[in-house]
Amino acid sequence: MSVQLSTRYKRLSYRELEKILYSCTRPARYIGGELNSAHKDLGATDFTLAMAFPDVYEIGMSNLGIQMLYEIVNDLDFAACERVFLPAVDMGRILRERKISLFTLENRAPVKDFDILGISIPHEMLYTNVLELLDLCCIPLLRRDRARINDHLPIVLAGGMSTINPEPISDFIDLFALGDGEELIVEIAQQVRKLKKEGATRKKIVESISDIEGIYNPDLIDFGYKEPYTVDHVVLKSSKRTFRKRIVSDLNEYQLLKKPIVPVAEPVHSRFNIEIMRGCLRGCRFCQAGFAYRPLRERSIDNILQVALGARERYGYDEVSLSSLSSTDFTSIKELIGKMFNAFDDSPVSISLPSLRLDSFSVNLAGELARNRKTNLTFAPEAGSHRLRKLINKDISDEQILENIGAAFRLGWTKIKLYFMIGLPQETDDDVLGIVKICEEITELAGELLPQSLFRSRFKLILNLALFSPKPHTPFQWVGQRPPQYFMDKKDEICTRLSKRIYDVRWHDPYSTSVESALGRGNRNVGKAILNAWNAGAKFDSWSEYFNAGRWFSAFKEEGLDLDRFAEREIPIDGILPWDHIDMGINKDFLKNELMKSEKGELTQDCRKSGCVFCDICHSFGVRNVLNE
């Protein structure tokens, strides 16, 4: 950490930046200077964090977590946080040609000069982007190489949903931050500051931060394998048996986004997001976020109103989204919306809810929110039959679906979007054809309920077919994924039965889902394949125009690995999982029991209604659900 101050944080000059911006697409991504962005003197602060998102500006600026951590760190008088996003392909090429190290947006300082490079990785398809980011920052890709070079490099710290199985990228990341980051980032900042003052080496700082709860250092664990796909034993080099996530017990302790940054290029979600609660207790068995973000913590209505009104004055939004995993489950959602409408008075601010449940309460609520502006309404029945919906713990009957969509037609909606998932465990042909049946019944219902002129001209059913990918820390973590050909056959079965005039069927590339599953449930051996894929040119894999499945299959093959086997392997229920040492607070026996219940079609109720279901989060972490009652 003892880089000379005179050369450290040397800004890229405006003249130099201007020259390269003339040659790239959407140059506004790289200019910074947004209203409410923080500009601190990096040389005068004791802790510097480059907060990175491994995708382009428009996607990264929609990420709420980055903005929250940015504000928390910049609120500390001794610390500075600056943002960095992955440049698009053309800009990446220009930076390499001109030998310019990737810089932050605020001070245009090289990322490699910061104390910590924090990377948020929400999904597995960003892994190659992480390598691209490190390479553009002129930071050695491998953790062990960085440890050898030692003092002059930032500590690479990763967090986000995909890092709850950290092993596939553990070769490239120094430390992982598990769980909620609000308190953790402050503790890291204080620790780094203290150690820097004492003149500690980079190695010493990494070791010291590893002791903070919520930090996982992949150096502290070794794996032995039966064969490349199966972990045989684990060698722990630490007194900790598991690495626990951090939980913020009460969200109200953190005033969310006091000064939200006004983007200079339109983000993919151009609305102001307020996280009204964290966690979900519905227990859908495929949903990683539903288990990883427990317990449920609701923000108080006063806190939400304060955020909304404050941000209106400093951000000037027209649309505010009350976001969470299942916003209609917020205990006092009607009261909240009523108070928000009152607070905004007659100003033209619209309020939206990102996820609706298929019940009459949600449909009526959506009707109140939309008023005259009824574009389309989105629901997620997930499976085509009630049997399969019970298997994933989503107890909605066909009749309920039709009743509620019928209510939506009566309220004036003409376009409905439905999310279904194909490839779920125990799925049969009847379940897949059930999707077609529901769609046809909805069309019939629309014909009955909508005026004929509207039915003919405006009615549209958008069908979004997601492909099931088993995720770590869920009851389906032991289950294998279906092969790509299965998905293609099922999609064809659905598409041949539905007219293109009425139905708009959208879906994902099944090979991309295979890669996602192989990476998501992979072990440390997968890291070499990720490096091979990146060396072969893989980046922006979540963008269909850049994704190349062949490149990924070859990358695995080069290491003597089979990508399909990683994705499709069933893991024995008593075997060691590559992510067993990561403690997300959910008891493994609870997940096993959930898997067995799913096989029998048994349901697990929301613990708010039925009492404790013994997932163990509250007991082992000493926390509780925080509700607005």
Place this chain on the structure above:
Amino acid sequence: MSEPLEEKFIYRMIMKKVGAAKFVSHLDLLDILKSAVSCAGIPVYYSKGFNPTMKINYPHPLPVGVSGQNEIFDLFLTKKLPALDVLRSINNYLMDGIRIIEIRQVEKKSLIVGGQNVRVRFIMTLLELDDSDLKPEDVPYLLSEVLNSDIVDDIDVKYYMRGIVRISFKLGINSKLKPQKILSGQVILDGRVYSIATVTRFGFV
């Protein structure tokens, strides 16, 4: 019974868009202006359709990469306010490089005109390149072709020390000739090769 028509007060703004802000696209600029107007709490007029939209009349978008010294747009308010107060409060919420420099209230009949006949002045600053800066893969653009074209007039070329050249000319707003297209490359003028340092649009003729 239909609602009575809301009265609109039109404020003409003259704005500067310079520095890094010149890379902000027109649509993003409109978002930034709308955000600033909302933050300032100015009673702005919204369209009355299903998607109420803030009413701003900005008929001549500035190309990405071109600076603007006196860009012009109209903002519609629902209340009459002191013009200078409106200017100050909006400026508080604009990013670096974007500033409103003048404001006045105008009548509805004097809305900003669009169309083929609007002509604007551009000023280009060129920097002479050394042989070491020349890239064989770049094919220089012949600037004389631009300047000799029928659609360009009122040309003024000034040579300064250290190989700096300043060219001023007028061009139709909807002309097919786009100065911004040659921003990233090299140009030839009087047998010498230059890079274009800046292109600035200087208001409406």
